[in-house]
Amino acid sequence: MKRLWIQIIFFISSNAYIKGFFEGRIFKGSSKMMCVPGLNCYSCPGALGSCPLGSLQSVMGSMKYQVSFYVLGLLMAFGTLFGRFICGFLCPLGLIQDLLYKIRTKKYTLFKPLKYIKYGVLVYFVILIPTVFTNKVGMGDPGFCKYICPSGTLFGAIPLLLKNPGLRSAVGILFSWKMFVLISIIIGSVLIYRIFCQMLCPLGLIYGLFNKVSLYGYKLDLEKCNSCGACQKVCKIELDPCTQLNNIECIRCGDCIDNCHSNALARKGVRK
């Protein structure tokens, strides 16, 4: 419950330009130079900051640079400090998926090999499309934003199209594709926990690479652990915290710690 409140507060505070939703415009302040840690489209009318993935692709796809030291540095700093705690607590799309998963219906688990799709998404859509498949003047499309990102469709396109008739006239086949992706992810999120994070999210993958070294993380006291398996049973990502502690897939929701009867699992970097 505490986690849900943190997610809601962070979601509202990073999308606090309420006026934008009513006027069908986006915020134009200088705070957008800074990236927020989660997948929060900068074309969301309420967004006060920039999406790190969108920013990364826009710099890499620009005529001037093919690498963004600024955004990669920020991603590395966020990852080193928090790892995928960002996915569990600070990502707006994570919140939406968590809420959708609360809908009572039969639940399924993700076929494990599908978790590797996000590696391909990172390489092809985030890196290759903006840097290699460029136009005549050397500019590349933000591939992930353009073809996959459900955050842009949900938080950007839908509220903007509702209030902005000029944009509605520009809608084409690409929008149909993006709506198909969004609806598939919405349905998938009801059935499978965090399907987008587990299967497609390149941002989560980047943060996951830092899970083992991040200052905030989990620790296991083997002397206290009685191998009861309670932590494994509650893990919705289907990890065994006793053997896969700080795994790349762990979004640090904290369920394993909350359900550890012997207090063997704890958060590092947090004083009790």
Place this chain on the structure above:
Amino acid sequence: MKNRLSYFLLMISAVMIGIGIHRNEMTIVLKKAINICLECIGVG
């Protein structure tokens, strides 16, 4: 040992952010973020 690595990575991050700021990448980010990104919302 892990903590040392974390602090080292943080240091590298700070240097990279510094280089990025020096190269004026923040302006590119801002320019993109303050205009509706048609590709990002699936319209363009």
